[in-house]
Amino acid sequence: MRNGARTLILLTLILTLPGMSPGLGSALASSSQQTGSPQIPAQAHKRKNPVPDVPEAVRAGGNLFASQCSMCHGVNGDGRGDLAVSMKMKIPDLRATDLQKKRTDGDLFYLTRKGHRDMPAEKRLSEQNIWEIVRFIRSLGKNPSGPKS
Ligand code: HEC
Numbered sequence: 001m002r003n004g005a006r007t008l009i010l011l012t013l014i015l016t017l018p019g020m021s022p023g024l025g026s027a028l029a030s031s032s033q034q035t036g037s038p039q040i041p042a043q044a045h046k047r048k049n050p051v052p053d054v055p056e057a058v059r060a061g062g063n064l065f066a067s068q069c070s071m072c073h074g075v076n077g078d079g080r081g082d083l084a085v086s087m088k089m090k091i092p093d094l095r096a097t098d099l100q101k102k103r104t105d106g107d108l109f110y111l112t113r114k115g116h117r118d119m120p121a122e123k124r125l126s127e128q129n130i131w132e133i134v135r136f137i138r139s140l141g142k143n144p145s146g147p148k149s
Pocket residue numbers: 038065068069070071072073083089090091092099103107108111112116117118119120122133
């Protein structure tokens with residue numbers, strides 16, 4: 001009896017604390033965010049990009065973007081990658097001026113790291129690599145025709 005009660009309390013905790021059960025937590029979070037825009041913590045929003053804005057970083061970020069992100073986002077960030085088209089995903093154009101203005105580097109880092117709805121969380125790349133990708137996404141804003149190669 002006492003054990004049963006304890007199990008019940010534990011279960012309630014697991015169900016109410018998303019942090020304790022990442023899979024379930026993110027499933028709940030994403031279902032409640034079906035229509036909303038992502039919630040970005042203030043601290044993540046304010047983070048500065050530690051990677052300098054130099055051609056080498058943009059190039060490294062571009063290579064990573066091509067291998068890890070372009071199947072959905074398109075090589076030039078237009079959101080028309082093969083997988084996105086075949087799965088009819090709605091993906092924002094990363095080159096768009098309003099997106100580039102609205103998002104800080106910290107936002108782009110956070111969204112890449114955490115994912116949102118159909119966008120998978122990026123857990124394999126190092127922080128440094130993601131910041132390089134952020135540099136690349138910024139360069140798309142400056143060169144709307146996409147990366148020169
Ligand atoms: C499986 C397809 C897929 C892959 C792979 C993917 N994304 Fe996304 N991405 C999406 C979708 C879908 C959205 C829109 C999510 C939403 O509905 O809010 C998105 C949104 C984003 C956003 C937020 C745009 C905004 O301002 O709202 C960023 C930044 C982003 N992706 C970066 C990346 C990066 C960087 C990678 C590679 C490391 C990547 N994505 C890989 C599908 C993908």
